[in-house]
Amino acid sequence: xxxxxxxxxLGVSTKxxxxxxTTKKYIDDVLQHILQTPSLLDQVDVFIVPDPITLTxxxxxxxxxxxxxxxxxxxxxxxxxxxxxxxxxxxxxxxCRIVEIGHAExxxxxxxxxxxxxxxxxxxxxxxxxxLVCVGERTRGEVAVAVDECRVQxxxxxxxxxxxAEVVLAYEPVWAIGxxxxxGADHVVGVTRExxxxxxxxxxxxxxxxxxxxxxxxxxxxxxxxxxxxxxxGRFAHDPAQFYKTIQEVAAA
Numbered sequence: 663x664x665x666x667x668x669x670x671x672l673g674v675s676t677k678x679x680x681x682x683x684t685t686k687k688y689i690d691d692v693l694q695h696i697l698q699t700p701s702l703l704d705q706v707d708v709f710i711v712p713d714p715i716t717l718t719x720x721x722x723x724x725x726x727x728x729x730x731x732x733x734x735x736x737x738x739x740x741x742x743x744x745x746x747x748x749x750x751x752x753x754x755x756x757x758c759r760i761v762e763i764g765h766a767e768x769x770x771x772x773x774x775x776x777x778x779x780x781x782x783x784x785x786x787x788x789x790x791x792x793x794l795v796c797v798g799e800r801t802r803g804e805v806a807v808a809v810d811e812c813r814v815q816x817x818x819x820x821x822x823x824x825x826x827a828e829v830v831l832a833y834e835p836v837w838a839i840g841x842x843x844x845x846g847a848d849h850v851v852g853v854t855r856e857x858x859x860x861x862x863x864x865x866x867x868x869x870x871x872x873x874x875x876x877x878x879x880x881x882x883x884x885x886x887x888x889x890x891x892x893x894x895x896g897r898f899a900h901d902p903a904q905f906y907k908t909i910q911e912v913a914a915a
Contacts, residue, residue, distance in 0.1 A: 668871050671830065671892040672883075672912050673709035673794075674899040675734060675762060685716040688902060689723045695906035696729070703728040705913040706892070709760050714748060721757040732760035732794065735768065738781035740789070750782075754789040761786040764815070765796045766836045776818040783819045787827040794894070795819050796875070797857075798834040802845075805852035808835065812857055820862035828869045831857065832894040838876035840896070847882075850874050851889030858889075880907045887915050 676685060689710060696702065711732035712720045721731040737747035753761060763786065764779035783793035797819075799811040816831065823829060833854050838845045854872050857863060863870050871891040874882075879898030883890075892912055899905040 668869050668891055669707060670705070670912050671707040671709070671871055671873060672895065672909060673711060673730075673732065673760070673892075674895040674905055675711040675732075676713060676900065677734070677896065678713055679897070679900065680713065680716075682716050682719070685712045685720060686723065688900070689720055691902035692729075692905055693723075693727060695902055696727070696909070699910070700728075702909055702913050706909060708909060711760070711762055717753075717758065718756050725757070730759040731757065732762060733758050734762050734765075736761045736763070736782055736786055738778070738785045740785065750785045750789045750791065754791055758791060760792040760794050760830070762794045762796065762832075764819075766798060766834060766839055770836075776815050779815070780818045780822040783829070784822040787823050787829070792828050792830060793819075793823070794830040794832055796832045796834050796894075798836050798838075798876070800836045802835070802837045805849060805856070808849070808853045809856040812853065813860060816857060816860060817862050820866070824868070825866055826868040829871075831863075831870065831872045832875045833857065833872060833890070834875040834894070841877045844874075844877040844879075844882055847885035850886050854886075854889035880904055880911060883908070883912045884915050 709730040709732045711734055724731050733753050736750040737744055740749055740751035763782045768774045783795050786793040797812045797815040799808040835845045873892040873894050874886055874890045875894030878893045878895050883893055
């Protein structure tokens, strides 16, 4: 088992907040900021996850920039009579590189289970994309309790993934999503360190990166860097300047 830490990574999801025009302008503005210091992308992987309607145009905008475009979800079958579902094979075909799976909102609103998330993650990996799997405890509590709840989610996903597949685990305590403040640094570092030590993670051949989401924004990564490899940003990063600032912080920390 390697003891070296993987390359840092961070990204943003626009969820369903932006119009198509807003998404285009947002990406244009982010790129304008990045062009000020293009060497940042030599130090950190960056991704943007827009809504499904604007994904293909985002892929075109980001082509050749070094920033990856991602999807907010995918189905677990590549093709078939699944009206309204998003094919992971088609996502790969159009140039999507990372797919968010199992966000707490999808678990809560659409009733997705750990088994559903595992099947989706396997489909993403099967199509040579990176599954970004959201995990996290529902109720605020002790680190040990959070780890026990996350362990079930992580083990379900890893059991269905090829051992050499790349995966990103986004630790997002459900109680911290959309909150005014993120979870405490000691809590996040404590939980993510233990997730990294799980046999199903530590013994994998493929790269497993762990990032934090849940009211994440500028100034946070320095406090969490002992436990995580990056950040998964939401509304705090819907301001291009704040997103750029956070990229700088993660690259420099």
